[in-house]
Amino acid sequence: NSRYRNDFEEICSLGRGGFGHVVLCKNKLDGRQYALKKIFLKDKNLPINDKILREVATLSRLQHQHVVRYYQAWFETEVGGCYGDNTWGSRTAENSSCSYTGAISTNSVGLENKQESTFLYIQMEYCPRTLRQVFESFCGLFDKEVTWHLFRQIVEGLAHIHSQGIIHRDLTPNNIFFDARNDIKIGDFGLAKFLKLEQLDHDQNFTVDATGVSMDRTGQVGTYFYTAPEIEQGWPQINEKVDMYSLGVVFFELWHPFLTAMERYAVFSDLKQKGLLPPAWVAEFPEQASLLRRLMASSPSDRPSATELLHHALPPRMEDEWLNDILRTM
Ligand code: ATP
Ligand code: MG
Ligand code: MG
Numbered sequence: 001n002s003r004y005r006n007d008f009e010e011i012c013s014l015g016r017g018g019f020g021h022v023v024l025c026k027n028k029l030d031g032r033q034y035a036l037k038k039i040f041l042k043d044k045n046l047p048i049n050d051k052i053l054r055e056v057a058t059l060s061r062l063q064h065q066h067v068v069r070y071y072q073a074w075f076e077t078e079v080g081g082c083y084g085d086n087t088w089g090s091r092t093a094e095n096s097s098c099s100y101t102g103a104i105s106t107n108s109v110g111l112e113n114k115q116e117s118t119f120l121y122i123q124m125e126y127c128p129r130t131l132r133q134v135f136e137s138f139c140g141l142f143d144k145e146v147t148w149h150l151f152r153q154i155v156e157g158l159a160h161i162h163s164q165g166i167i168h169r170d171l172t173p174n175n176i177f178f179d180a181r182n183d184i185k186i187g188d189f190g191l192a193k194f195l196k197l198e199q200l201d202h203d204q205n206f207t208v209d210a211t212g213v214s215m216d217r218t219g220q221v222g223t224y225f226y227t228a229p230e231i232e233q234g235w236p237q238i239n240e241k242v243d244m245y246s247l248g249v250v251f252f253e254l255w256h257p258f259l260t261a262m263e264r265y266a267v268f269s270d271l272k273q274k275g276l277l278p279p280a281w282v283a284e285f286p287e288q289a290s291l292l293r294r295l296m297a298s299s300p301s302d303r304p305s306a307t308e309l310l311h312h313a314l315p316p317r318m319e320d321e322w323l324n325d326i327l328r329t330m
Pocket of ligand 3: 018188
């Protein structure tokens with residue numbers, strides 16, 4: 001008796017990540033669309049599972065305009081539901097063009113494999129696009145006001161997350177979403193550390209998917225540039241300032257379009273390894289450059305907090321028809 005199959009109708013696959021699949025579903029009761037994340041947990045009796053559930057419970061308490069809403073989470077055990085591409089559509093729906101192919105058929109593989117598998121389901125708000133997709137489809141510089149507007153929304157979401165004692169840990173344009181109204185929603189966070197532990201400790205055969213938190217669809221290097229130095233250096237204690245570092249890199253990308261992946265890689269490498277910013281860019285955006293330097297400071301305590309940014313570093317909010325028009329066409 002599956003809550004998933006009882007309550008939801010699958011529409012299409014939204015993609016797969018390090019820990020499972022995300023499917024666009026319609027809830028049969030309220031008729032609304034949700035993104036459902038299905039995560040394979042090899043051993044259902046691990047203490048880590050309780051931690052994961054507690055973590056999702058924390059996330060579900062976050063309620064903010066600019067944070068992806070988490071609704072509920074639950075475990076389901078399937079007999080013979082071996083983890084593989086035969087049960088869920090594979091990595092297909094990129095750029096929000098849904099091309100889901102396979103229906104879920106847990107028992108079709110059950111004859112050869114009577115093993116029980118446990119899955120964690122997480123029901124969340126559906127967000128049609130990511131900031132990464134917007135960067136890729138719009139290769140130019142955004143309008144100044146639009147850029148500040150988007151950045152402010154990200155900072156507002158982050159300030160809320162931090163105010164709840166939560167660290168995102170994986171803030172990248174892949175995990176910054178747009179909702180249907182083109183408002184920013186920060187998503188895909190909090191669970192990464194638990195899931196990584198679970199998979200590393202208990203599933204050696206998970207190689208395809210266990211490459212971990214740092215993978216995104218542009219490959220491992222995708223996340224590398226956004227990761228704060230203290231995480232890379234394995235400091236025993238990290239705090240919310242790791243997100244401020246990542247935010248800095250996102251901020252840079254908002255103000256610096258890249259024509260090719262190659263150019264992006266070269267510029268990001270210089271920034272990460274040598275702390276170098278393109279001189280022409282610094283000359284054109286001196287204020288942004290100085291804010292960027294503070295956000296990417298190597299010492300976490302030198303980075304401003306999200307709240308400080310909101311109060312002291314952003315130009316006044318601008319809301320008018322013109323801005324809304326631009327956002328609508330983005
Ligand atoms: P990782 O597991 O390393 O975090 P990932 O972030 O790519 O990798 P998932 O978080 O599992 O993997 O997401 C898989 C896909 O589903 C991604 O393409 C992501 O953009 C999409 N996705 C995740 N959450 C949502 C959501 N709330 N609405 C729409 N799409 C989503
Ligand atoms: Mg993600
Ligand atoms: Mg993720």
